[in-house]
Amino acid sequence: xxxxxxxxxxxxxxxxxxxxxxxxxxxxxxxxxxxxxxxxxxxxxxxxxxxxxxxxxxxxxxxxxxxxxxxxxxxxxxxxxxxxxxxxxxxxxxxxxxxxxxxxxxxxxxxxxxxxxxxxxxxxxxxxxxxxxxxxxxxxxxxxxxxxxxxxxxxxxxxxxxxxxxxxxxxxxxxxxxxxxxxxxxxxxxxxxxxxxxxxxxxxxxxxxxxxxxxxxxxxxxxxxxxxxxxxxxxxxxxxxxxxxxxxxxxxxxx
Amino acid sequence: xxxxxxxxxxxxxxxxxxxxxxxxxxxxxxxxxxxxxxxxxxxxxxxxxxxxxxxxxxxxxxxxxxxxxxxxxxxxxxxxxxxxxxxxxxxxxxxxxxxxxxxxxxxxxxxxxxxxxxxxxxxxxxxxxxxxxxxxxxxxxxxxxxxxxxxxxxxxxxxxxxxxxxxxxxxxxxxxxxxxxxxxxxxxxxxxxxxxxxxxxxxxxxxxxxxxxxxxxxxxxxxxxxxxxxxxxxxxxxxxxxxxxxxxxxxxxxxxxxxxxxxxxxxxxxxxxxxxxxxxxxxxxxxxxxxxxxxxxxxxxxxxxxxxxxxxxxxxxxxxxxxxxxxxxxxxxxxxxxxxxxxxxxxxxxxxxxxxxxxxxxxxxxxxxxxxxxxxxxxxxxxxxxxxxxxxxxxxxxxxxxxxxxxxxxxxxxxxxxxxxxx
Numbered sequence: 001x002x003x004x005x006x007x008x009x010x011x012x013x014x015x016x017x018x019x020x021x022x023x024x025x026x027x028x029x030x031x032x033x034x035x036x037x038x039x040x041x042x043x044x045x046x047x048x049x050x051x052x053x054x055x056x057x058x059x060x061x062x063x064x065x066x067x068x069x070x071x072x073x074x075x076x077x078x079x080x081x082x083x084x085x086x087x088x089x090x091x092x093x094x095x096x097x098x099x100x101x102x103x104x105x106x107x108x109x110x111x112x113x114x115x116x117x118x119x120x121x122x123x124x125x126x127x128x129x130x131x132x133x134x135x136x137x138x139x140x141x142x143x144x145x146x147x148x149x150x151x152x153x154x155x156x157x158x159x160x161x162x163x164x165x166x167x168x169x170x171x172x173x174x175x176x177x178x179x180x181x182x183x184x185x186x187x188x189x190x191x192x193x194x195x196x197x198x199x200x201x202x203x204x205x206x207x208x209x210x211x212x213x214x215x216x217x218x219x220x221x222x223x224x225x226x227x228x229x230x231x232x233x234x235x236x237x238x239x240x241x242x243x244x245x246x247x248x249x250x251x252x253x254x255x
Numbered sequence: 256x257x258x259x260x261x262x263x264x265x266x267x268x269x270x271x272x273x274x275x276x277x278x279x280x281x282x283x284x285x286x287x288x289x290x291x292x293x294x295x296x297x298x299x300x301x302x303x304x305x306x307x308x309x310x311x312x313x314x315x316x317x318x319x320x321x322x323x324x325x326x327x328x329x330x331x332x333x334x335x336x337x338x339x340x341x342x343x344x345x346x347x348x349x350x351x352x353x354x355x356x357x358x359x360x361x362x363x364x365x366x367x368x369x370x371x372x373x374x375x376x377x378x379x380x381x382x383x384x385x386x387x388x389x390x391x392x393x394x395x396x397x398x399x400x401x402x403x404x405x406x407x408x409x410x411x412x413x414x415x416x417x418x419x420x421x422x423x424x425x426x427x428x429x430x431x432x433x434x435x436x437x438x439x440x441x442x443x444x445x446x447x448x449x450x451x452x453x454x455x456x457x458x459x460x461x462x463x464x465x466x467x468x469x470x471x472x473x474x475x476x477x478x479x480x481x482x483x484x485x486x487x488x489x490x491x492x493x494x495x496x497x498x499x500x501x502x503x504x505x506x507x508x509x510x511x512x513x514x515x516x517x518x519x520x521x522x523x524x525x526x527x528x529x530x531x532x533x534x535x536x537x538x539x540x541x542x543x544x545x546x547x548x549x550x551x552x553x554x555x556x557x558x559x560x561x562x563x564x565x566x567x568x569x570x571x572x573x574x575x576x577x578x579x580x581x582x583x584x585x586x587x588x589x590x591x592x593x594x595x596x597x598x599x600x601x602x603x604x605x606x607x608x609x610x611x612x613x614x615x616x617x618x619x620x621x622x623x624x625x626x627x628x629x630x631x632x633x634x635x636x637x638x639x640x641x642x643x644x645x646x647x648x649x650x651x652x653x654x655x656x657x658x659x660x661x662x663x664x665x666x667x668x669x670x671x672x673x674x675x676x677x678x
Contacts, residue, residue, distance in 0.1 A: 155430070158433070159425055164622075199623075200623070201622070201623050202623065221283060221287065221288060221289075222297075223287075223288030223289065223290075223291065223295055223297050224279075224282075224283035224287075224288055224289040226295075226296060226297040226301050227279045227283070227289050227290065227295070227296040227297065227301050227306065228276070228279065228280060228283065228301075229301060229302050232301070232302075233297070234625055234628065235623040235624060235625050235628075236471060236622065236623045236624055237297065237298060237624075237644075238470070238471050241425070242425075245425035245426070
């Protein structure tokens with residue numbers, strides 16, 4: 001699988017679902033989606049289809065089609081989809097539901113709110129609440145993105161194979177989240193999600209959101225943080241090594 | 256052999272690691288990861304283990320906070336006849352005083368090569384390096400030089416050093432690094448045969464440890480017929496059999512671990528137990544590979560320095576005199592049996608694996624090592640350094656009293672594990 005194909009999957013499966021989180025906590029995003037009762041879906045030739053289901057100021061992401069789409073962005077190539085996500089402009093995709101021009105315009109504005117949390121606030125002093133929201137968005141992309149790379153990126157195949165089948169890593173930010181889990185199923189598939197799983201194979205615990213923030217911004221010396229107690233691991237810690245190694249590759253696609 | 260300072264442990268008082276942490280914080284500013292590699296706190300239980308040592312004596316060492324430990328890791332293997340062993344130290348210090356590192360090797364290099372060739376029955380020649388990885392990597396080159404082939408076969412999960420072809424780390428690697436490295440599972444002769452069938456005439460060498468001692472797992476001994484089978488497959492296919500005896504060497508037999516298991520490799524690498532902590536590694540090889548070995552460049556700034564070779568000569572002599580492997584196996588088995596028995600009294604099924612001199616003991620019925628980590632942390636905090644995920648090491652200085660004291664500490668740790676996790 002080539003770089004564009006992998007990046008497109010990262011955009012669809014790891015970045016786009018963050019939209020649901022943004023609508024959940026951002027007042028502007030909520031306002032924009034007031035009155036929306038629609039499903040918007042995205043896909044490209046040979047790739048997955050992801051849906052965002054809006055329900056009057058709320059949003060849920062589905063990594064597989066869950067309903068008939070009211071608006072569908074379908075791209076003939078992975079590169080075209082990636083160009084849209086990177087804001088480079090793109091040839092007009094096949095849009096089913098084009099009549100819903102208001103929804104298209106609204107979605108464009110909503111995308112900017114997601115970008116605001118994922119990139120727009122980098123290198124700025126943030127209040128505690130905003131910092132937590134940025135952390136939640138970035139950690140979501142990191143965790144979900146790790147599952148995407150583990151599944152599809154041939155460059156991390158050896159590392160992904162090293163993760164034990166059935167292994168679960170909980171990623172915990174003390175004192176109260178955000179928390180995520182990463183899992184390799186017994187069949188060898190990779191997935192990730194919000195929250196934690198009982199009886200994990202390993203736990204990666206950040207002593208504070210500040211420390212987790214350093215991780216997602218690529219500024220944490222993780223080994224040193226383990227020694228100082230800023231980061232704690234419990235369980236089969238080799239899995240953390242594997243997950244971290246894959247996670248560190250996400251930046252090469254999304255930077 | 257008995258330790259001079261063996262005594263019953265005092266009532267438990269939680270150790271302070273204040274200075275350990277202070278140094279670690281200073282290190283984190285100027286050293287990536289603060290402490291890197293296998294000694295990183297990340298793979299023990301940070302906060303419950305020391306980070307920096309100051310000195311040692313016999314099987315004991317002290318950390319920067321003054322906490323004393325009976326050492327069941329033995330510097331991860333190199334300490335074999337005791338920290339500060341006076342006989343080994345005297346031999347090394349004599350060479351340091353004279354100059355140690357010159358434009359040339361000293362006659363000690365010849366003497367040590369002759370000693371190893373006498374000691375290791377299959378060996379006709381010897382060369383020297385500093386680390387085990389120097390030798391394992393060089394051996395793969397010798398195998399390629401001798402056969403004109405590219406591929407190297409190793410067992411999954413085995414550690415042979417930090418060369419790009421074998422490092423367990425992930426950073427800085429490219430796919431081409433492992434293009435000609437193939438793996439099979441320990442004890443899986445059919446798997447090895449399948450590789451020879453898949454790559455006929457392409458496999459230069461097979462490199463393996465004498466028994467399987469992975470981190471985060473039980474040690475596995477060779478199944479009956481396994482080593483003769485490996486030997487035959489190598490012979491039938493013209494591949495060089497390389498024994499990585501870096502970790503195990505001379506803790507099973509001073510003749511080399513191959514003698515203990517009854518087979519003959521073509522090349523064997525040694526390191527940890529050679530010079531009791533002085534930096535030295537060696538490869539011993541068959542005459543048939545001597546010319547190929549001469550064609551593979553081998554050197555390093557300090558590789559021929561005298562003091563480690565003097566230490567090795569003294570250490571080898573001492574190990575023979577003490578019948579070192581037998582003592583270490585006996586003490587380690589006492590530890591293994593004791594932990595299994597005391598664990599059972601608390602309702603825990605403990606799994607002991609590996610030979611006594613390189614033992615590992617863990618909690619059965621758990622694969623995530625969480626109870627193991629709490630247990631080992633509690634034992635270590637009581638002054639008995641055991642690792643939760645890596646095989647342990649015994650030395651000729653460990654005594655029955657030391658082992659029994661450790662078992663008493665283990666009993667306290669079992670109580671804590673039981674309270675925290677139940678049975």
